[in-house]
Amino acid sequence: MAVLPRHRRRYGHPNNGPYPPPPSPNHGNHGGYHGNGGGGSSGRLLSQQSALLLIVGAALGYIVTLNSGGAPSDRAGLDEIVKNLERQRAAAASASLSSRDEVRGPMNVLQDSREAAALLRGDAGAGANHALPTHRRASADSQAEDVEAAPEVAGDSEAEEESADEAEVSAVGSPDEPQPAAAAERKEAVKAAARTHRTYRETEKEDDDLSEVQKRFVETQRLISTQSIPTATNPHVMKTPALPDSKRKKILITGGAGFVGSHLTDKLMMEGHEVIVLDNFFTGQRKNIEHWMSHPRFTLVVHDVTEPIMLEVDEIYHLACPASPPHYQYNPVKTIKTSTMGTINMLGLAKRVKAKMLLTSTSEIYGDPKVHPQPESYWGNVNTIGPRACYDEGKRVAETMMYSYKNQNDIDVRVARIFNTFGPRMHPNDGRVVSNFIIQSLQDKPLTIYGDGSQTRSFQYVSDLVDGLHALMNHGYDLPVNLGNPDEYTVKHFAEYIKEITGSGSEISFLPATKDDPTQRKPDITTAKRELEWSPRVSVKEGLQKTIAYFSRVLEESGEIIPTGQEASKPKPKVADEA
Numbered sequence: 001m002a003v004l005p006r007h008r009r010r011y012g013h014p015n016n017g018p019y020p021p022p023p024s025p026n027h028g029n030h031g032g033y034h035g036n037g038g039g040g041s042s043g044r045l046l047s048q049q050s051a052l053l054l055i056v057g058a059a060l061g062y063i064v065t066l067n068s069g070g071a072p073s074d075r076a077g078l079d080e081i082v083k084n085l086e087r088q089r090a091a092a093a094s095a096s097l098s099s100r101d102e103v104r105g106p107m108n109v110l111q112d113s114r115e116a117a118a119l120l121r122g123d124a125g126a127g128a129n130h131a132l133p134t135h136r137r138a139s140a141d142s143q144a145e146d147v148e149a150a151p152e153v154a155g156d157s158e159a160e161e162e163s164a165d166e167a168e169v170s171a172v173g174s175p176d177e178p179q180p181a182a183a184a185e186r187k188e189a190v191k192a193a194a195r196t197h198r199t200y201r202e203t204e205k206e207d208d209d210l211s212e213v214q215k216r217f218v219e220t221q222r223l224i225s226t227q228s229i230p231t232a233t234n235p236h237v238m239k240t241p242a243l244p245d246s247k248r249k250k251i252l253i254t255g256g257a258g259f260v261g262s263h264l265t266d267k268l269m270m271e272g273h274e275v276i277v278l279d280n281f282f283t284g285q286r287k288n289i290e291h292w293m294s295h296p297r298f299t300l301v302v303h304d305v306t307e308p309i310m311l312e313v314d315e316i317y318h319l320a321c322p323a324s325p326p327h328y329q330y331n332p333v334k335t336i337k338t339s340t341m342g343t344i345n346m347l348g349l350a351k352r353v354k355a356k357m358l359l360t361s362t363s364e365i366y367g368d369p370k371v372h373p374q375p376e377s378y379w380g381n382v383n384t385i386g387p388r389a390c391y392d393e394g395k396r397v398a399e400t401m402m403y404s405y406k407n408q409n410d411i412d413v414r415v416a417r418i419f420n421t422f423g424p425r426m427h428p429n430d431g432r433v434v435s436n437f438i439i440q441s442l443q444d445k446p447l448t449i450y451g452d453g454s455q456t457r458s459f460q461y462v463s464d465l466v467d468g469l470h471a472l473m474n475h476g477y478d479l480p481v482n483l484g485n486p487d488e489y490t491v492k493h494f495a496e497y498i499k500e501i502t503g504s505g506s507e508i509s510f511l512p513a514t515k516d517d518p519t520q521r522k523p524d525i526t527t528a529k530r531e532l533e534w535s536p537r538v539s540v541k542e543g544l545q546k547t548i549a550y551f552s553r554v555l556e557e558s559g560e561i562i563p564t565g566q567e568a569s570k571p572k573p574k575v576a577d578e579a
Contacts, residue, residue: 052088228269228291232557233425240295243272250274252313252355254305254346255320257284259426260360260418263466264317265289269298276311280304283322283571288425305342306334311349315473316357318346321395323362325388325514326431326569332390339394340401347405350412358414358473359402363484363521364392365417373522376417376480386516399480406478414472419484419523423462423543424550427571431564433457437495438544438551439563441504450566451513453492456520460485461543464536468528477531484523485536501544514566 228238251268255261256277261284268275274297277289281302292298303309305320321338322328328335343359350357366374367382382392405411422434429435440447460483468483489497495508528534555561 055084055088224294225296228266229294231287231291232553233287234266234291238266238270238291240269240297241272248273249314250276250312251315251317252276252278252311252349253317253319254278254342255284256317257281257286257289257300258319259288259323259423259430260421260462260465261317261319262288262425263423263462264319264469265292265298267466267470269295273297275299276301276313278303278305278309279320283324283327283427283430285425285427305345306337308345308348312353313349313355316346316350316355317360317469317473318343318357319360321360321391322571323391324427324430324432324571325391325566326564327427327571328391329387330570335390336394339391339398343398343401347401347411351405351409356412356414356473357402358416358469359398360469361395361399361415361417361480362391363417363419363482363523364388365396365399366518366521367392368516368518369520372520373486373524374482375524376482376527383516387514388516413478415480416469416472417480417482417523418465419482419521420457420459421462421465421484422459423547425462426547426550428551428554428558428561429564429569429571431566431569433491433494434459434498434544434547435551436563437498438502438548439555439561441498441502441506442548442552442555443560444504444506446507446509447495447499448509448511448563448565449491449495450511451491451517452510453490453495453508454519455491455517456488456522457491457494458484458486458488458522459494459540459543460536461538461540461546464538467537468532468534471532471534475532477527479527481528481532482523482525483528483534484525485540486522486525487536487540488522489540497540498544498548501541502548511565 226240226242228234228236228240230237251273253261253265253268253275256265256275257279261277261279265275265277269292275292276299278301289298289300293300301309301311305318320342322330322335346357349355363374365382366378366380369378370381371378380396382396383389384393399415402411402413402415406413420433422432426432426435428439437447439445464485465483468481472481472483492508498504499506499508525535
C-alpha cells in the first residue's frame with residue numbers, strides 16, 4: 001500500500017483525485033478534516049467545551065471582581081453557578097470516557113474554577129483539595145506511588161484498602177459530589193496497585209528468606225560444574241576445566257559405562273569436553289559413571305548400538321561389545337550383531353555428521369598366533385566356527401567395515417587392537433585371569449588355572465590403554481595399532497605373583513584347558529611408539545596393587561563372590577547364596 005506525503009493526505013492534490021477541503025482557520029471539527037471525518041461525538045464534546053469556556057470566563061471575571069474588593073449580591077447565585085458547572089463537568093467527563101487524553105483541557109480549567117470558588121466561600125476542605133494535583137487523568141501507576149508514600153500502606157491489608165479509598169476521595173472531591181465512571185475506574189486502579197505493592201513486598205520478604213538457600217544452591221551447582229562427585233566406586237575428585245567453545249568437543253563413547261569406557265570418560269571430562277555415554281548396561285555398570293551424573297557436560301543415553309541413533313557429535317569412540325569369553329559366549333548372535341550392526345550404525349552416524357571414529361578391536365583377531373610377538377601386519381590364525389569366533393570374527397568384520405567406509409565415503413577412522421587390560425572397575429564376575437585370581441586370593445580360595453599354566457599373556461594397566469586410545473584418536477595415523485604391554489607372563493607365574501602381593505594362602509588348582517585358548521599373546525608396539533609416541537608407563541606390580549585395593553572394597557560391599565569359570569554366563573556377580 002502506497003503512503004502519501006502528509007500534506008497531500010490532509011489537503012489533497014489536483015493530480016490524485018478529490019480530497020477533503022483544507023480545515024477552517026479555527027482547526028475545529030466543525031469545518032476541518034482530521035482523517036476520520038468531521039462531526040461525531042468528538043465534535044459535540046468540543047462544542048460543549050467551547051460553551052463551557054465562556055461560562056468559565058464569566059465565573060473567573062466574577063472571581064476577579066471579588067478579589068478587587070467587590071462583594072457578591074447573592075451568595076445563593078454563586079452556589080448555583082458552581083453546582084451547574086460541576087454537573088456539566090461530570091457530563092462532559094462521561095462523554096469523553098472512550099477517548100481519554102493526558103493533555104490539560106477545559107475540564108481541568110473548570111476544576112480550577114470550582115476550587116477557587118470554594119476557597120472564596122471559606123470551605124474547610126478546600127485547602128486540602130486545592131493542595132492536591134488538579135490533573136484528573138493521572139495514571140494508576142502515579143496514584144499507586146502516592147499510596148506507597150502514605151504511612152498506612154505499611155500496615156495490614158485493611159489499612160491499605162482504606163488508605164487507597166482516602167487517596168481516591170481526596171483526588172476526586174467530596175464523597176457527597178456525584179462521581180463519574182472514570183473516577184470509579186481510577187479508584188479500582190488505586191486499590192489494585194496497593195494490592196500489587198503488598199504482594200511485591202511479601203514476595204520480596206520471601207526472597208530474602210530464601211537468599212541463603214539460593215546462594216548455597218548456586219554455589220553447589222558451580223562446584224558440580226567444575227569437578228566430579230566422590231562416590232564409593234570413585235572416591236577421588238576429578239577437576240573439569242572450562243574450555244572455550246572453539247576447543248570443546250562433543251564426544252560419544254559407546255559402552256562408556258563399562259570397564260575401559262568409564263576410564264576414557266574420566267579422561268575426556270577432565271580435559272573439559274562434553275561427553276555422551278551410550279550403554280545398554282549388559283556388562284556396563286551405572287556405578288562406574290555415577291560420579292559424573294550431575295555434571296552439566298555429561299550425558300547418559302541408555303541405548304543398544306544395534307539400533308540406529310541420531311546425535312550430533314564430533315568424535316566417536318566405539319567400545320560397545322562384551323569382551324570377556326564367558327560374557328560374549330553367553331549370547332553369541334548378539335555379540336556378532338553388536339560388532340557388525342553396531343559398527344555399521346556408528347559409521348552411518350559418523351558419515352552423516354562428519355565425525356572421526358575410533359573402533360576398539362582386539363588382539364583376538366590374531367587367534368592362536370603362529371608369529372610371536374604379533375605385529376599389526378600379521379593376518380592371524382582364527383577358527384571361524386569355534387566358541388570364540390563370534391567375538392574374533394565379529395571384530396575382524398568390524399575392521400573391514402571401518403576401512404570400507406573410509407575408502408568409499410572418506411570417513412576419518414582409527415582402529416586400536418587391544419591386548420589384555422586390567423584395573424579398577426573390572427566386572428568382578430567377568431571370568432578374566434586378573435579378576436579371578438585377585439578375588440580368589442582375597443578370599444583365600446584356590447586359584448583356578450585352565451590348562452597347565454604354560455600359556456602366556458601380556459597385561460597392561462587401564463590408564464595406559466586410555467592414553468593410547470586418546471593418542472590414536474588425536475594423531476593422523478589411520479591404520480590399525482596394537483595397544484598393550486609387552487611385559488609377558490605365563491599364567492602360572494602370574495597366579496603366584498598375585499598370591500605374593502595379596503599375602504594369600506590360596507592354593508593353585510589346575511583344570512582342563514578351554515577350546516581355542518591361545519597359547520601365547522604378546523604385542524609388538526613398534527607402530528604405537530613410532531606413530532603415537534606411546535608406550536606403557538604403569539608397571540604390572542603398581543597396577544595390580546591399585547586393582548587389589550579396588551576389589552577389596554567390592555568384597556566389603558557385596559560380601560563373598562564366586563568367580564565365573566570359563567563356561568558361558570550372564571554378567572551377574574555370584575555370591576555364596578546363589579552358588
